[in-house]
Amino acid sequence: MASYNILLIAAIIATASAAISQKELAPEENPCYGYKCKDPVGSMCVVVEKGTKLKPSCVCPEVCPTEVKPVCSVYGKQYDNLCTLHKVACEKKRAIPVAFLSECIAKSTPCAQSELEDFPHRLLEWFLHLRETEELGKVNPENNIRNIDISERIELAEWKFQQLNRNNKDNKLDRRDLREFRYALMPLEHCADNFFSMCDKGDNVITLDEWIECLRIDEVPYEPTEDDEEE
Numbered sequence: 001m002a003s004y005n006i007l008l009i010a011a012i013i014a015t016a017s018a019a020i021s022q023k024e025l026a027p028e029e030n031p032c033y034g035y036k037c038k039d040p041v042g043s044m045c046v047v048v049e050k051g052t053k054l055k056p057s058c059v060c061p062e063v064c065p066t067e068v069k070p071v072c073s074v075y076g077k078q079y080d081n082l083c084t085l086h087k088v089a090c091e092k093k094r095a096i097p098v099a100f101l102s103e104c105i106a107k108s109t110p111c112a113q114s115e116l117e118d119f120p121h122r123l124l125e126w127f128l129h130l131r132e133t134e135e136l137g138k139v140n141p142e143n144n145i146r147n148i149d150i151s152e153r154i155e156l157a158e159w160k161f162q163q164l165n166r167n168n169k170d171n172k173l174d175r176r177d178l179r180e181f182r183y184a185l186m187p188l189e190h191c192a193d194n195f196f197s198m199c200d201k202g203d204n205v206i207t208l209d210e211w212i213e214c215l216r217i218d219e220v221p222y223e224p225t226e227d228d229e230e231e
Helices: 002-013 018-024 082-092 113-136 150-164 175-185 192-199 208-214 226-230
Strands: 044-050 053-059 071-073 098-100
Touching: 044 082, 071 082, 098 113, 113 150, 113 192, 150 208, 192 208
Parallel strands: none
Antiparallel strands: 044 053, 071 098
16 A cells, blocks of 8 residues: 555656656556546546556645646646646646647737738647547547548547537638637637638638638648557
């Protein structure tokens, strides 16, 4: 029991966060991978040793490392590291989903053309991590848009489109559909307005075909992982 408590305390205050644990352990070996922490609300999953087995444990950190490894929430707020995000979430007693395992990238300067060209790919990457958070409760830092083929990217784009269109279900995104999405996105990207204007063909709505075309899904080179190549 003593060794369990020591390991648990170390997991809370050590630099290694849940995401870093995923990096150190293969997904099939990591009990926190795909594990959703619901109680306590806002808690983070840490790997603890019980006997000879690794088990997931949901904890609310009281102390976090001082090392800065920025993470950005879906609300556009940046935290020094993943532990700090969960500490705040626990204090507020509400979940704070992660958007990026990096800095929030809000800018006050106008969107440059080069940034606008890169924005659709950043958006797809964001969709990928949002879906991971929703389905698995975790962001896998090893996943990126280049590792999934075009059919999977289309499926990802359709998933987000249907989420945004779930109120009207008319297969068209209007300003009302985009309002909540843009609220969550705008703190992250200063190119969002330009992007949505570019997607709109002049009728103030975005169809699914326009959405997929605008995301320029086929322009990102496909780079299969070693596991994909072995299959």
